[in-house]
Amino acid sequence: MIELIRTLTETYGPAGNETRIRQVLRDMVKGKVDELKVDALGNLIALRKGKGGRKVMLAAHMDEIGIVVNYVDEKGFLRFSALGGVFPHTLLGNRVEFENGVVGVIGVEKLESPDKVPTFDKLYIDVGAESREDCPVKVGDIGVFSRPLIAQGQRLIAKAFDDRIGCAVLVKLLEEIGDCEHDLYIVFTVQEELGLRGAVTSAYGIAPDVGIAVDVTRTGDTPEAPKMAVALGKGPAVKVKDARMISHPGVRQALIRAAEQNGIPYQLEVLEGGTTDAAAIQLTREGIPTGVISIPCRYIHTPSEMVDLRDVENAVRLLLAYLSSKELTE
Amino acid sequence: MNTFEVLKKLSEAPGVAGNESGVSQIVAEEFKKYVDELRTDALGNVIGLKKGTGPSSRRIMLAAHMDEIGLMVSEIEKGFIRFTTVGGIDDRILLGQEVIVHGLKPLPGIIASKPPHLLSPEERKKVTPKDQLFVDVGLPEEEVKALVRVGDFISFAAKCVRLQGDMASGKAFDDRASVAALVCCLEHLSQMKHRWDVYAVATSQEEMGLRGAVVSAYGIAPDLAIAIDVGFGDSLGLSDAETIKVGKGPAIAIGPNFHPALRETLVKIAQELEIPYQTEAIPGPSGTDAWAIQVSREGVPTALLSIPLRYMHTPVETLSLKDIERTGLLLAHFISRLEKFPPE
Amino acid sequence: MLLKELSEAIGVSGNEEKVRKIIEEYVKPHVDKVSVDSIGNLIAFKQGDGSYSLKVMLAAHMDEIGLMVTYINEKGYLHFRPVGGVDERILPGKRVLVGDKAIPGVIGLKPIHLLREEERSQVAPVESLVIDIGASDKSSAEKMVKVGDYATFDVAFQELGARRVKGKAFDDRAGCAVLAELVKERYPFDLYAVFTVQEEVGLRGAKVAAYAIEPDAAFSIEGTVADDLPKEKDVSPTARLGHGPAITIMDRTFVAFHPLVRLLVETAEAEGIPYQFKQPLVGGTDSGAIHLTKKGVPSATVAVPCRYIHSPASILSLDDFENTIRLMEAALKRLKPEHLRVE
Structure with a gap:
């Protein structure tokens, strides 16, 4: 499983340019599904047929946050904007990598004070170019954090666990699930970080009976962290509410029942900020009963996100247990 | 119908956005008296259909949201309950408020904080932020743990009371006053003829971002829609330029969110029947279900009636019962006259 | 001059009737059908020459702030x-x-x-x-x-010399004027030229029009920010006046469909039309609503650079304006079904 997660987190795939990660995922699920297609926005949709049960959409987003080059100056330095929720304090002294393999260092014009985080307009990227003409990066190119995965005991550290860890859970699910009652539409969505865009169109196209998003959530278990009753290693979280949605009570209950009947540890999640593809899926057409399984994750949207492998494995078990039931809502 | 009695039942029922089952039962009971069909959709919208006489089966959707803030x-700490907010809560009103925690069984509680005696003079002048507040249900830690879980909803426990004249006060008048107006409209319609099919919808999750309206409008695919919500009534600290007057009838909104011909028809009928009404100019997003419904599918001509309300988003929202009745009456007459739209 | 007439017309979001009348009269002789939907969008339909069975939507918004x-x-x-x-x-x-x-x-x-x-x-x-x-x-x-x-x-349209003009509401009457010229041609697909309403209050006209039309591809034509004033630092001007139509890579509301961006660039280079890329992640257009319609619509945005948009008087270059028409016309004629496939 770690190798699967390594491949997924280390692959380039920012929001709006998911070609490469889509190819990797396509290769991973090929042969395990009955149909495989890509829609107009670039969502990868895999169908594994069931035995006449419900239509279930399982979504994990394959895009990651990054930065977009908006200007190359005369001397070959790059100015950039945040693509999704990237914050300046995670960038200083950091490296980004472009699709063509070029690596850039983030610099700051001048540090006004070590206590103050500079704003984006004071930052630039240095790829070592000597002029605009010889710069190997152009306006519109997207860089992502450049970090390898590290496994330390049960704890994993990498960029882009948000939401490649969700992708890993769904790939693993396809490997392990045997016969299933339900039609499973496994969707690796695009552009979640830009406003759940891939989920909007893929959910419309599929028109599922039930939707489940698999994504990461924050934890409250680090020193002086803002209060939150979710901790690393205590099991996947079943979402009750986030900033944009309240999970369908019936789906939430069914997930809890699946966990309790199968002795799978789980936590309940009430997230103050942020949301997932589920918020978009829920509002599709006439409304879709939708829930979320969250992988607890520290330091989300930084180059060093941290998850616990046991939570990941238990998320797979939880999904398997949930989908083995005929009734998907209570 | 006794407007106050209906409003009281609606107001006192729990129904925080995302968990409307308490109030939706009351709504269903009231709608049932007048409609031909009744259903609840995947997001919890209660949808009543009162069939028209035809000949064509054109549909008008009336939307008033039943959810409340x-x-x-969010966390249970030594038997005390920490919480997060659902919808736009004013931190100033929280301290000392009575609530009901909807655990395994409903538990009465109060919102508490450090007593004033232990506060510094500066702290006393500051609003206590919600992360320093907690709900105390008065039970030992083990019992709280057994009865309450993370994610349980908490509603305000406020009585609905009559004030002087035709004024009333209570919680969740935003927007159950409009649900009461819907019931009032349905009652009038049961004595009137109407050609169009009427879909009376008590929407869910408006306070979470118009979520119930999005899906119910899609499901109904109406030819016309009128949302009913509350508007800022004249009250302490607000200028005439930014308010409508309580007791002077519903406001008929004007702005990009509203279909001009639909609005004008409503105005004409109000004038003809001498139903007092006001004008509310809304230059952009109305923040009401009307905003979502107007752009459902291929677009829906939409209007908005606002019932003037004081102290919005507090447990002591205050309004005039007559304004509710006038809103119901105007809606009923509009519907009974409805033939072609747009009128030629 | 249509641009002058459109610029001086009054049509704030939610009240676009006067602008709609001017455009309706102008495009009617050149298209097969015009209609107005419930929110007020003007939709001009022109059948294609039968080469491809595709529906292409062009959008420019009539409303102004x-x-x-x-x-x-x-x-x-x-x-x-x-x-x-x-x-x-x-x-x-x-x-x-x-x-x-x-x-x-x-x-x-x-x-x-x-x-x-x-x-x-x-x-x-x-x-x-x-x-x-x-x-x-x-x-x-x-x-x-x-x-x-x-x-x-209350601002009059005025020619400033050097092929530059001043007026209000170039965002997006410039786009409307471009679209009104584009419908004069016949294309290898069915064309839906949509003059949308309420873009400035949340892309609302485009949303319902796209839902009704269900296009296979869409282009929004805009008047966009040119911030090419003297600056202290060597940073992006967003777009420059006189440097040709600005092509969007991504803005706040959408990521342009890569093959369509390539089509625009290849067309400009083949036809010798100047072009520029607009600064990524600035502003938003009707494409933001259109591309999320139903199962998703491949979409792109091309804009006439305008200085001082969202103020009473903006300035644009007539060369940019005409080059936007040339670029769009040539690109639409080259558009093939393979430009709508995800790579």
């Missing part, structure tokens, strides 16, 4:  | 609020036209002599401003205007 359990 | 009268006070002054993203800095001391009868008014303010020191450097909040139409009291004001009336800036 409230709280949710 | 402006003001709305929200209250008339006892003295006959009009309180107002902005409609769309009005820059509050530019309001004081402007002439406006109010309501369907275009009643002239001014946005008055306290004279500088009477300002406190700290007031001089602060932008007057919109709540503190009123429109003065010269009425002596509320009742005489109410004879001329009513609550809910829209107001726009």
Whole structure:
């Protein structure tokens, strides 16, 4: 499983340019599904047929946050904007990598004070170019954090666990699930970080009976962290509410029942900020009963996100247990 | 119908956005008296259909949201309950408020904080932020743990009371006053003829971002829609330029969110029947279900009636019962006259 | 000149009728059918030459930012609020036209002599401003205007020389004028030229039009920000006046469909038309709503660079304007089904 997660987190795939990660995922699920297609926005949709049960959409987003080059100056330095929720304090002294393999260092014009985080307009990227003409990066190119995965005991550290860890859970699910009652539409969505865009169109196209998003959530278990009753290693979280949605009570209950009947540890999640593809899926057409399984994750949207492998494995078990039931809502 | 009695039942029922089952039962009971069909959709919208006489089966959707703002359990600490907010809660009103925690069974509680005696003079002048507040249900830690879980909803416990004249006060008048107006409209319609099919919808999750309206409008695919919500009534600290007057009838909104011919028809009928009405100019997003419904599918001509309301988003929202009745009456007459739209 | 007529027409979001009439009259002889939907979009349909069975939607928005009268006070002054993203800095001391009868008014303010020191450097909040139409009291004001009336800036279209023109509402009457020329041609697919409403208050017209049309591809034509003023630093000008149509890679509302961006670039290079890329992640257009319609629509945006948009008077280059027409016309003629496939 770690190798699967390594491949997924280390692959380039920012929001709006998911070609490469889509190819990797396509290769991973090929042969395990009955149909495989890509829609107009670039969502990868895999169908594994069931035995006449419900239509279930399982979504994990394959895009990651990054930065977009908006200007190359005369001397070959790059100015950039945040693509999704990237914050300046995670960038200083950091490296980004472009699709063509070029690596850039983030610099700051001048540090006004070590206590103050500079704003984006004071930052630039240095790829070592000597002029605009010889710069190997152009306006519109997207860089992502450049970090390898590290496994330390049960704890994993990498960029882009948000939401490649969700992708890993769904790939693993396809490997392990045997016969299933339900039609499973496994969707690796695009552009979640830009406003759940891939989920909007893929959910419309599929028109599922039930939707489940698999994504990461924050934890409250680090020193002086803002209060939150979710901790690393205590099991996947079943979402009750986030900033944009309240999970369908019936789906939430069914997930809890699946966990309790199968002795799978789980936590309940009430997230103050942020949301997932589920918020978009829920509002599709006439409304879709939708829930979320969250992988607890520290330091989300930084180059060093941290998850616990046991939570990941238990998320797979939880999904398997949930989908083995005929009734998907209570 | 006794407007106050219906409003009281609706107001006192719990129904925080995302968990409307308490109030939706009351709505269903009231709608049932007048409609031909009744259903609840995947997001919890209660949809009543009162069939028209035809000949064509054109549909008008009336939308008033039944969800209310409230709280949710975020963590349990030594038997005290920490919470997050659902919808736009004014931190100033929280301290000392009575609530009901919807655990395994409903538990009465109060919102508490450090007593004033232990506060510094500066702290006394500051609003206590919600992360320093907690709900105390008065039970030992083990019992709280057994009865309450993270994610349980918490609603305000406020009585609905009559004030002087035709004024009333209570919680969740935003927007159950409009649900009461819907019931009032349905009652009038049961004595009137109407050609169009009427879909009376008590929407869910408006306070979470118009979520119930989005899906119910899609499901109904109406030819016309009128949302009913509350508007800022004249009250302390607000200028005439930014308010409508309580007791002077519903406001008929004007702005990009509203279909001009639909609005004008409503105005004409109000004038003809001498139903007092006001004008409310809304230059952009109305923040009401009308905003979502107007752009459902291929677009829906939409209007908005606002019932003037004081102290919005507090447990002591205050309004005039007559304004509710006038709103119901105007809606009923509009519907009974409805033939072609747009009128030629 | 259509651009002049469109620029001077009054059509704030939610009240686009006058603009719609001008365009309807102009495009009618060139298309197969025109219709107006429930929210007010004008949809001009032109059948293709039969080469491909594709539906292509072009969108330009008719609405402009402006003001709305929200209250008339006892003295006959009009309180107002902005409609769309009005820059509050530019309001004081402007002439406006109010309501369907275009009643002239001014946005008055306290004279500088009477300002406190700290007031001089602060932008007057919109709540503190009123429109003065010269009425002596509320009742005489109410004879001329009513609550809910829209107001726009009173600005004449003008040629400045050097192929540059000045006027209001180039965002997006420039796009409307481009679209009105494009419909004169016949293309290898069915064309739906949509003159949308309410873009400035949330891309609302485009959303419902795209739902109804269900296009296979879409292009929005815009008037976009040219921020090519002198700057202290060597940073992006967003777009430059006189450097050709600006092609969007991504903005706040959508990521342009890569094969369509390539089509635009290849067309410009083959035809010798100057072009530029707009600064990524700035602004938003109708494409933001269109591309999320139903199962998703491959979409792109091309814009005429305009200085000082969202202010009473913007400036554009007629060369850019004409090159936008040339680029779009040539690109549409080259458009093939393979440009709509995800790579």
